[in-house]
Every structure is written in structure tokens, then in C-alpha cells.
Amino acid sequence: MAVNTTTDWSDPVTCPFCGDELASPGAGFVDHIDENAACETDFEHWRENIAGDLADEWSG
């Protein structure tokens, strides 16, 4: 499985996981993953990947 931490988040009003338009940047995304379990799961994985990368760098 490829580890891809380069999720395209260039557009803050679009969900990077399903491409849906968000009601507003930031807070709209929180509401969005609240209502979309699949996106929430993807977001959790994405965040874990980022956290893992940082932990690796910082522990070295």
C-alpha cells in the first residue's frame, strides 16, 4: 500500500476526499466529515499519516 500524504487540498472549500463543495472553509469541513463517515475515515487516516511523518522526523 502506498503511503500518500500529498492529499490535494489546494481548494479550501472543496472536500479533498470526495470533491464535495463545503459550506465554508475550515468549519464547513468539520460539519462535512460529521455528516460523511467515509470522508471522516479518510481524514483520520490522512491525519495519522501526517502525524506519523512528523513523529519520525522529530524523534530522529
Ligand SMILES: [Zn+2]
Ligand atoms: Zn467529503
